[in-house]
Amino acid sequence: DEDLALLTGHEDEAPYSAAPRNLPVVAVVGRPNVGKSTLVNRILGRREAVVEDRPGVTRDRVFYEAEWTGKDFWLVDTGGWEDRVQGMAYRVAEQAEVAVSLADVVMFIVDANVGITTTDEQLLKVLRKAKVPLVLVANKVDDQRGELEAAALWNLGLGEPHAVSALHGRGSGDLLDAVVAAMPEEGRGAAADHGPRRVALLGRPNVGKSSLLNRLAKEQRVVVDDIAGTTRDPVDEKITLGGKEWTFVDTAGIRRRILQAQGADYYASLRTRAALDRAEVAVVLLEASEPISTQDLKIIDMVLESGRALVLAFNKWDLLDEERHKALEHEIERDLAHVAWAPRVNISAQTGRHAEKLVPAIETSLESWDRRIATGRLNAFLGQLVAAHPHPLRGGKQSRILFATQARTRPPRFVIFASGFLEHGYRRFIERRLREDFAFTGSPIVIGVRIRE
């Protein structure tokens, strides 16, 4: 169970709940039905990811944390994308483009029994152009007879075709050895503990991301950090603000409009995820002059799911009139109550209004995100809280809170030990009071519960 996992130190298995780590990203690419998902399951060993009790947050399982011979990496199942873009013309080449823009290594899967199809060729065209290391996988080689078909794939000029059976496991160890060998030491992801803090500017199209980036970068020495010396996305920029250097991640995705085609929304959301992966704090831009949309809320949900620190920036404040201002206050109360803890800044990227308030807000959020509460202080707080507001009785029985500790930071994660039971509402109450008393402004906090019978 979730809480047990916390205690035994396996909580890193939860995608996105861990602090940003600079892990390489391995994408599994191939046309439908070649066995991508089967292979991903094989690699993960059908390990269940930890599911957190966070209402309103849906996890779609596309990024997984995986490990082989002591090397950790993110495993991206592009097969999961197919389900998400169903109902529209699924563009296999786009899938490959997005995959290579996110990945440090691509596993290209072919069905050895079928051989190379025209769809495979389409994919290959994209993959060859990119400079990402490719590992060729000949799947569905369930027994020795299939080896011959697999060997025919040497013709592709992509090096050794690794014959595997994703279904039965045959050859998968050798394949993973090859993948690990092709992996860089570090991924393009966030370096957690050193270097400038990493910021992702997020928001729906036209909300003003690139205008804001340009404003922030104005008269700055902007260092374009061309990752791994290639020309492929994403690109980070270092910008000095408030006397400090900051890294803005995936600015290529902000400045350039890629993948305008059908399905662009979905790919934009993948891009958001990837940017979050690499960031420590997200600045979500909302359009103050227009109603808060479901797309805005989805982006905020993605930040919550990622466990990153959050700042809400209401842009285009120059367009606001009195009436819209009132409506906005109402919308904030109604739609953003679950992130009432996030600092809000009202800005205009165009006029520069209040742009200087952004950095202090980001700093506040990061401070909360990094904060650690000493166990003694935490238990003193809980002791007082529980004494003043006891857990409601259930069937005449009383739950007892025994002990609590902060298991980790970035974001702060607490474990509460209780006897008997701990009701959801009471857990929320503790969360609210923890927030208030310790001022976790701008950071999600996570509370796990360990029940002792």
Ligand code: GDP
């Ligand atoms: P995806 O669409 O690429 O993710 O493919 P799936 O993983 O869903 O697999 C498609 C089909 O191929 C399923 O019926 C799998 O059971 C089957 N399959 C996957 N890997 C193997 C394999 O190594 N051998 C055999 N015989 N079948 C496989």
Ligand code: GDP
């Ligand atoms: P992005 O798609 O999120 O990068 O948005 P852009 O930065 O390209 O901005 C979209 C449009 O909104 C452009 O026409 C901008 O000039 C305009 N815009 C951006 N910020 C502001 C603002 O603060 N006020 C006003 N009035 N317009 C803005």
